[in-house]
Amino acid sequence: MIQFKEEIRTDRLRLKVLEEENASTFAELVSANKTRLQESFPITVRRATDKGAASIYLKELQYDRLHGRSVLYGVWFRGLLVGMIIVKNIDWRIPRSEVGYFVTQTYEGLGFTSEALRAVCLYCFDDLSILKICAKIIPTNLQSKQLVEKLGFELEGTLRKEYKTGLGEVVDINYYGLLSQSRPEQ
Numbered sequence: 001m002i003q004f005k006e007e008i009r010t011d012r013l014r015l016k017v018l019e020e021e022n023a024s025t026f027a028e029l030v031s032a033n034k035t036r037l038q039e040s041f042p043i044t045v046r047r048a049t050d051k052g053a054a055s056i057y058l059k060e061l062q063y064d065r066l067h068g069r070s071v072l073y074g075v076w077f078r079g080l081l082v083g084m085i086i087v088k089n090i091d092w093r094i095p096r097s098e099v100g101y102f103v104t105q106t107y108e109g110l111g112f113t114s115e116a117l118r119a120v121c122l123y124c125f126d127d128l129s130i131l132k133i134c135a136k137i138i139p140t141n142l143q144s145k146q147l148v149e150k151l152g153f154e155l156e157g158t159l160r161k162e163y164k165t166g167l168g169e170v171v172d173i174n175y176y177g178l179l180s181q182s183r184p185e186q
Contacts, residue, residue: 002068002092002128004017004065004071004128005123005127008073008119008120008123009119010115010116010118010119011115012077012112012115013075013076013077013112013115013116013119014075014076014077015073015074015075015076015085015116015119015120016073016074016076017065017071017072017073017074018058018061018072018073018074018084019058019062020055020058020059020062022058022074022081023051023052023054023055023058024051024054025074025081026048026054026058026074026081026084027048027049027050027051027053027054028081029081029082029083029084029104030044030045030048030049030054031048031049032104033102033104033105036102036105037102037166038165038166038167039138039165039166039167040100040102040138040141040165040166041100041102041166042164042165042166044057044084045166046166058072064088068090068092069088069089069090070086070087070088070089070090071086071087072084072085072086073085073086073087073116073120075101075103075112075113075116077107077112082103082104082106082107082112083101083102083103083104083107083112083113083116084101084102085099085100085101085116085117085120086099086100086101087099087120087124087133088100090130094131094132095128095129095130095131096130096131096132096133096134097124097128097130097132097133097134098133098134098135098136099117099120099121099133099134099135100135101113101116101117101120103116108143113147114147114150114151117147117148117151118151118184121133121151121178121183121184122183122184125180125183130180131179131180132177132178132179132180133153133177133178134156134175134176134177134178135148135153135176135177135178136159136162136163136173136174136175136176137173137174137176138163138165138171138172138173138174139158139171139172139173139174145174145176148176148178149176151178151184152178152182152183152184153176153177153178154176154177154178154182155174155175155176156175156176156177157174157175158172158173158174158175159172159173159175160172
């Protein structure tokens, strides 16, 4: 069975697996960003409403991590949880994965999301031998599209009426892919 790294470090950030002990901090992060996350992270918003609910959710994610299906990292800056990044839907037969990410609005524009996503992509390619990483992005999320394009992801297509947002709307999804041979530079 795969053993995911507990922590990935960058110049400014610590990406650390979120555990049950982080439930309160995680619930606070999600609550503070609920309006922004509702559209693209409906499950996280619904499952991390308070410390108890977040604890159960993180425990379920730990089960998925232990079984090689996903890993959720908190993005920490100077001891503060400022975001999250998840590697999910891992298909070891190919091998490929999907990523999802956000940084709290207070820390947007500082390059944290780019730094965290680059580090996770390099970890997936170098340590996990993932061949392809995808990001599924709602077409109106221009910041996220710009971010993945900056890191070398390519738009592979648009899946029409593919995703139901937390607002109940069924929307298209832009499907971006990054191959290991096109890995982002350090």
